[in-house]
Amino acid sequence: MPLLAQAFEKRSAAYLTRWLICAMLSTSRRESEGTADTNRLALELMGLERRFGERVALSKLSLSLERGATLVVFGPNGAGKTTLLRVLATLLRPHAGKVRMFGHELPAESWALRGRIGLLAHEPLLYRELTTRENLTLHARLHGVSMERVEQTLEAVALGSRAGEPLRMLSRGMVQRAAIARVVLHDPELLLLDEPRANLDPAAGELVEPLIGRSSGRTRVISSHDPASGLAEADLVLGLRAGRPALLQSASSTDPDEITELYR
């Protein structure tokens, strides 16, 4: 303290600085450890609402999804599909209503869910200047996953041979496969897939099926534009229009025409 006081020629200034630092430290929120959960439901939404300023992106959304089931979300552009996926990925906070995933409530317990969710977004969320291997290695380190798993996943998406090239040199289909590799690398329990079939040719589609398809056994929420293939994957169907649920029913009782109606 004498040294500080000397530096500022005023004792009170030193005390003020120290108080300020303590006050600052207490404003930060820190992570803490999670607890095990045994909830049967993967997803429970109750009156979910999310706004962007004045514009309502999602409103009054309620549904439940069991573990291992697949929810497919349909809707025209701007209906809120991507917003819903981002809320479920804990990237966006719900403004009203409740969201519970695997028994943990958002946003208070988001930290317990990270690492258990895999998000496949419109962008690959990978660095273009790094190679696929480097990107996945970073991802692995951030999730505490081993290097063998990285190689394993690279093989699974058939990018092993081109994993040493920067991402910007890969074709769109390959980038999509690299993104899928990123999504499943840490073996998430919940997959959030924003139009996963985009940019994938049929062969690639078959390749990734065991990773992100029904046979992977994971709980999935998929946003899709194709009624036929989307319905085939779904257990539960949600149709969004202007952020509101226009359609919410089981896939077996849904007609593809009902989905096409959404786009009118």
Place this chain on the structure above:
Amino acid sequence: MSTQTTASERTTLNTLKSTKPGLWATVSALLRKELLIELRTLESVPGMSLFSVTVFVIFHFALHQNTVSGDEASGILWVTLLFAAMLAVNRLFVADSDQGGFDSFLLAPVDRSALMIAKALALLIYLLVLELVAVPAFGLLLLGPSLGAAMPDLLAVLALADLGLALIGTLVAALAVRTRARDLLGPLLALPLLVPVVIGAARSSSPLMAAGHHGSMQVRWLMTLALYDLVFGLISYAVFDFLLED
């Protein structure tokens, strides 16, 4: 080759990664990524170095002097380093913002302050490399008195000032990157915040560059720098999380 994971395999995998990566593991992973990208793209450091040498040349013409010393020299060096740092600050988070780096980081089960620490360390490294070029260039082009004997003191000043530049630069870069006028707001926000750093750095290095026998450095400027770095380091650490979430 079977790529499906059965339930038992998944349990094994989950236990393999049951420990969340610690803070320093995360920081080092992110720092490695930063440096790797910088090495590949060479976006920041060469530009900063070239900029500083060019600015020295401009100062020669603007001041119409062959050599400078003392306060003037100190001022020119620090102003140049400051503006060169702004170039790096403008670029610091751009790749993350444009290529989804924020999202992929936010999805990871890690302490979010690790991003701030990694970026500040990266910026610090860029500044140190910049000074490896800029200070000798300054000595060559503009500085009258020789720096040799005063080097250890100068290094201390550089280190502390760079730390301040790095901490404030990171905070301001994170603030500015997701706004509309990101290139303009960065320097506008950073420069007033860096005035105390400039004061501390310029005043402490000016006796080192005095013509004739170089004076001794006053410790109180170093103390000012150190305290400023400490306070802003803690503040940045405390508020950074709020800049990332949505």
Place this chain on the structure above:
Amino acid sequence: MYGRGLRALSFSTVAALCVAFSLVFFYAPLEAEQGFLQKIFYIHVPLAIITLCGFVFGAIMAIAHLRTGDQRWDMRSYVAIHMSLIFAVGVLITGSIWAKGSWGHWWVWDEPTLVSFLIVFLLYATYQPLRFSIEDPERQARYASVFAITAGAFVPLNFMAVRLSSAYLHPRVLGSTSNLPAKMGFTFVICLIAVALLYATLYKYEMTAKHTRAQLRALRRRVLSDETTAPRRSFQGSTAPGLRPSAPGGVLKMSAVRRPD
């Protein structure tokens, strides 16, 4: 709700200002060295003190906003900083007038408080451009709060740093007020109170205006959202084996809307 007590506050502010000014011009003695010019000190220093307090309050309210997430704290923080910025212009102008009168230059670097003020002003002048360059209101509020906290911490450090660096050639006339003679001290305190009241009144005015506008927007949103197109297909809840139906009534609500006349 915010407008309560506004009238009383305004009246007391006007009264206090009148009292303060009459004291300054008729009661306080002329200072030996600087004469009449010294009287600007009675407005310059209170403005400066209140401005700095305003910035610090802005930072404290920003901390409250980040801790609680309540948007009202952000509104309060914004108004505090906005008001202080305006008062800071007053500080710089009165300081400049004083400098011109004392030393013949419109700006002097020797008065460290004034110089620190300039730097703080330049920093806070970026507050509004920062806010208005972020579209998403929530993020705007959060980033603004981060800025307010950083800048609030910067203010005392900046003053210390500049004071350290200034040449001690000119005595700091505006510095210590502890050895003021009684009459001048009394006048100073009254002026301080008057400026504080002025700040509080303007602050309340702006808060009321903003709050009213926010309420109007919320009302409009509610009215519009009840009128928005109902989905064309009716909601069908279903019970298939293995799937739970979603909670009824949570999804759609068609409440009756009273249209404004």
